[in-house]
Amino acid sequence: MRKILILGATSAIAEHCARIWAARGDALYLVARNEERLKTMTADLIVRGAEQAHSFCVDLNDMQKHVALLDAAETAMGGIDTVLIAHGTLSNQKACEQNVEQTLAEINTNALSVISLLTHIANRFEAKQSGTIAVISSVAGDRGRASNYVYGSAKAMVTAFTSGLRQRLHKSNVAVVTIKPGFVDTPMTASFKKGLLWAKPDHVAPKIVQAIDKRKYEVYVPTFWWVVMAAIRLLPVRVFLKLTF
Amino acid sequence: MTAAPQTTATTTISGWGGYPTQEAQVIIPRSLSGCKTELERHSSLIARGMGRSYGDSANAATVLQTTCCDHFIAFDDKTGLLTAEAGVTLRDILKITVKHGWFLPVTPGTSYVTVGGAIASDVHGKNHHVAGTFGQHVVSLTLLLGTGEIVTASPTHLQDLFHATCGGMGLTGVILVATIQLIPVKSAQITQKTIKAASLEEACEAFEVYSASTYSVAWIDCLATGKRLGRSVVMLGEHSDSGGLNLTVKDPVTVPIHTPAALLNSMTMRAFNIAYWAKAAHDKTQTVPLQPYFYPLDALGGWNKLYGKAGFVQYQFVLPKADGVSNMRTILTQIAESGAGSFLAVLKQFGPANKNLLSFPIEGYTLALDFKMSSSVVALLHRLDDMVAGMGGRVYLTKDAVMKELTFKATYPEWQEFEAVRHKYGALGKFASAQSKRLGLA
Numbered sequence: 001m002r003k004i005l006i007l008g009a010t011s012a013i014a015e016h017c018a019r020i021w022a023a024r025g026d027a028l029y030l031v032a033r034n035e036e037r038l039k040t041m042t043a044d045l046i047v048r049g050a051e052q053a054h055s056f057c058v059d060l061n062d063m064q065k066h067v068a069l070l071d072a073a074e075t076a077m078g079g080i081d082t083v084l085i086a087h088g089t090l091s092n093q094k095a096c097e098q099n100v101e102q103t104l105a106e107i108n109t110n111a112l113s114v115i116s117l118l119t120h121i122a123n124r125f126e127a128k129q130s131g132t133i134a135v136i137s138s139v140a141g142d143r144g145r146a147s148n149y150v151y152g153s154a155k156a157m158v159t160a161f162t163s164g165l166r167q168r169l170h171k172s173n174v175a176v177v178t179i180k181p182g183f184v185d186t187p188m189t190a191s192f193k194k195g196l197l198w199a200k201p202d203h204v205a206p207k208i209v210q211a212i213d214k215r216k217y218e219v220y221v222p223t224f225w226w227v228v229m230a231a232i233r234l235l236p237v238r239v240f241l242k243l244t245f
Numbered sequence: 246m247t248a249a250p251q252t253t254a255t256t257t258i259s260g261w262g263g264y265p266t267q268e269a270q271v272i273i274p275r276s277l278s279g280c281k282t283e284l285e286r287h288s289s290l291i292a293r294g295m296g297r298s299y300g301d302s303a304n305a306a307t308v309l310q311t312t313c314c315d316h317f318i319a320f321d322d323k324t325g326l327l328t329a330e331a332g333v334t335l336r337d338i339l340k341i342t343v344k345h346g347w348f349l350p351v352t353p354g355t356s357y358v359t360v361g362g363a364i365a366s367d368v369h370g371k372n373h374h375v376a377g378t379f380g381q382h383v384v385s386l387t388l389l390l391g392t393g394e395i396v397t398a399s400p401t402h403l404q405d406l407f408h409a410t411c412g413g414m415g416l417t418g419v420i421l422v423a424t425i426q427l428i429p430v431k432s433a434q435i436t437q438k439t440i441k442a443a444s445l446e447e448a449c450e451a452f453e454v455y456s457a458s459t460y461s462v463a464w465i466d467c468l469a470t471g472k473r474l475g476r477s478v479v480m481l482g483e484h485s486d487s488g489g490l491n492l493t494v495k496d497p498v499t500v501p502i503h504t505p506a507a508l509l510n511s512m513t514m515r516a517f518n519i520a521y522w523a524k525a526a527h528d529k530t531q532t533v534p535l536q537p538y539f540y541p542l543d544a545l546g547g548w549n550k551l552y553g554k555a556g557f558v559q560y561q562f563v564l565p566k567a568d569g570v571s572n573m574r575t576i577l578t579q580i581a582e583s584g585a586g587s588f589l590a591v592l593k594q595f596g597p598a599n600k601n602l603l604s605f606p607i608e609g610y611t612l613a614l615d616f617k618m619s620s621s622v623v624a625l626l627h628r629l630d631d632m633v634a635g636m637g638g639r640v641y642l643t644k645d646a647v648m649k650e651l652t653f654k655a656t657y658p659e660w661q662e663f664e665a666v667r668h669k670y671g672a673l674g675k676f677a678s679a680q681s682k683r684l685g686l687a
Contacts, residue, residue, distance in 0.1 A: 010275075012313075023340070034276070036276055036277075036278055037275065037276050040276060040277075040316045040318075040330075041316065043316065043317070043318055043319065044316035044317045044318070047317035047318070047319065047320045047341060048317060048341060049341070187273065187275055187313065190273065
């Protein structure tokens, strides 16, 4: 039985991962902002087979509470061996361009709050010489693009931070898994027109759970995004400048 | 705080038959309170689950899709009492309850339907003659009314609302939560017995002979004519006592694109039916897992695309038991002459009707088959509707896409009482679908 802490637990991707873990009989500790949905989810996960399901209602932008929530999760489950950091917001790029505060708020939610959590968790796992930390980054962090570079740059920071953290914690037997989903059809992206590149959260979640089981380093989900992003990264700047995506 | 907005861009929706289509704004609330918020924001809408009803009963300009309200609330593995949000699918339920020895009391031919949809359609299964409909096993349900009020209805509390909601096609309110009594099983296997019936009369006789059998259904060859008219493979089933409770739930193989409609024509269907009949063994008993027994088509995701882009209409009607066999023969002759019937035709004997106002089953014989959509099919269906109505039967609203208002009102005589209940609970105008408008409901 794993003891799993999920941050941003009500996100569609995290919820589908939680259901897989529940079916396996793991213990789960859910952290999110919406009390009603946390209560619904904990009851649901117990029926689905979770050994335990606890919740903690907090806005993760409130970094003063990070230590308290980690302590609470450790107490409730008798330790933590796996963490999934899945919280985030899809920035309104156009609005951010006109508003510095909004831009910084997006960076705060999508990068700084993640880094705060990662720092605390890394130190705890390093001390006990075990654990797996998985973070949902994004393909958007692979190259900044005009259409969503605020979100993308926050995710780039998360990707770079986890890369360094992975190297640091390698000798301590702590795995750091960076997950880069492509387009996923979730409530966060409900207003987008969907095409062939879109995946459903219930298809993405098993791949994420598997990557965590196998303690992978960096995974694109679905896998074909590795090819897409490799091509986009390789585009010469003068070509890239003329594109409109 | 409230969850993020969930409204999609306008998109084209349809029922499982792919006909008719409609431009719609699809709202996917993330919680039950989100359903209430959305209801207050829109003047008229219809609830939608997995979109598995065949025609236009979940089509509207604004649809409230419950697929994110898919949480279990409680399950007691001692009593088999299950409480879940309306968006939970039957497939999800089986994954959790079978291993504890509990199965659905009634299940339709696909597990990809939501609990809310199963109640709104008051679905039936191969055990209708002994177990009735899905709604008869609903202990209570929570409904979001047009007024924004949330109430609980059951066979003993707000009975009028309960009996209008089970089978009410979502027109009384949005079903939010339901408590269902599951049935105990000792195994995830079914002992199946097959009997070949050379004609319709033999098939109907088999239903009588094996009326004590828990499950019974016949696959009928709708293209056979003359003496062979109605030749069938009757399949009986009982829950096994052995084989363990391990349910294997496989992901389906998906039909990726619409196939050219010409692939399914009377030639290929005739060939299928002949092969199916020839392959079936008479009086053979075998043990099969629950999944392929109840949901053979679930293994082929998106099988509806096999009918091409124009889609299809699934037509299911019931005829009263008196003169049922000879009346069925008359209709089968008509279908066989049209040459338009499908290779998926299912014959079943229904037990008595229940108290639900718009519930489909009445005691007698029911036949379900597909018609590939074409300009001539609507006229054929209207002809069949008239024949069925004239024989005292009726057509299943969950599959209907073309029925006329007059036919509906003549064959569902309790429609006025249904409207009175809707009026009493603030549903008139608030909940409406393309189907309810076509059928002349307010």
